[in-house]
Amino acid sequence: MEAAGATTGERSDPQSEITGITITVKFSGRSIPVTISPDATIGDLKSLLQPLTNVLPRGQKLISKGKLLVDATTLRASAVTGGAKVMLMASQGLHQGDGPILKEAQSVPRRVDNANRMVNEKTQVRVDKNRLERWKVTGVVALSECNLKAIPDEVWACGPSARVLDLSNNSVRDVPAQVGRLSSIQKLFLNANAIMDETINWEALTSLKYLTVLSVNQNHLTTLPSALGALTSLKQLHVANNKLTSLPIEIGLLTHLEVMKVNNNRISTIPTCIGNCISLIEVDLSSNLLSELPETFGNLHDLKALYLGNNGLKSVPSTLFKMCLQLSTLDLHNTQVTMDLLRQFEGWESFDQRRLLKHQKQLDFRVVGSAEFDEGADKN
Secondary structure (H helix, E strand, O other), X not given: OOEEOOOOOOOOOHHXXXXXXXXXXXXXXXXXXXXXXXXXXXXXXXXXXXXXXXXXXXXXXXXXXOEEOOOXXXXXXXXXXXXXXXXXXXXXXXXXXXXXXXXXXXXXXOOEOOOOOEOOOOOOOOOOHHHHHHHHHHOEEEOOOOOOOOOOHXXXXXXXXXXXXXXXXXXXXXXXXXXXXOOOOOEEEOOOOOOEHHHEOHHHHOOOOOOOEEEOOOOEOOOXXXXXXXXXXXXXXXXXXXXXXXXOHHHHHOOOOOEEEXXXXXXXXXXXXXXXXXXXXXXXXXXXXXXXXXXXXXXXXXXXXXXXXXXXXXXXXXXXXXXXXXXXXXXXXXXXXXXXXXXXXXXXXXXXXXXXXXXXXXXXXXXXXXXXXXXXXXXX
């Protein structure tokens, strides 16, 4: 199968039948030109449409001249020729990226006082000296669900006393340079706010050398900067439910990273340097636009849980079961990976034994489950 950018098909030229034909796919009011070999299958066409439409191949229904096209049939056999128009219908629930494409970050509804008025409409809460003193003594600055639109100045007054800052579930937009004053901060929670690429001061944030947990789930981020690699103490990175399209290659510098959750984004490729994150134990890449994973995943010898559901994957790295000898949880729901394929990989039997052992322990603790492998891989 050959694929290229949109070009003008010339049906009168026999050579075009060899190199490729251009068809137009109609989807959600858009006209998407696709160049493909006439001998490619409908399944191949669906794979090409995956990154263009954010719809998983199994969620696509292609219709030409009122006829539903079958995956195993070629375009030529389906009478789909150059210049043809094909309609794409998407099954509900099989869009990739689950939330960030259709859902914006949400904050918790504001509380209403006895007079039925909105409280905390001001961008900052009133300075409370007792509260500030308490923050300095405990090292914990807890401001989640406070209806904030900006980070109060008194937070920065904590300076090196602060170890944990939780600003989750607010409407905070800006993370200013002052965050660098919290030089001893270890855990930073910024979930469910209104943070965008241009409103977060990454230079200041990445100067926090003791930071071990960074959580910015459910915001409006489209990219992570190369400066992220400076957070060499980081053990947990949570960036789910954003609009990321890629991960920086500098992520390979995070050799102490144990948990990485970047699910529900628009990531289409994972850099090979992910194999340098040798401390990773849990990785969640579900609900993205991935069609393959780098073989360097085999370098993650401590990996125990890998979540890949709701992607366009047709396979997994061949070294996964052979090299990742701690792996016991593998989620492949809503992918095109089959059980027959998994059984062919070296190390599958050992993985299956570990999975069963984990399941048995869950049964011992009365956790309901199934002993049969049911982690999303198709059985046919």
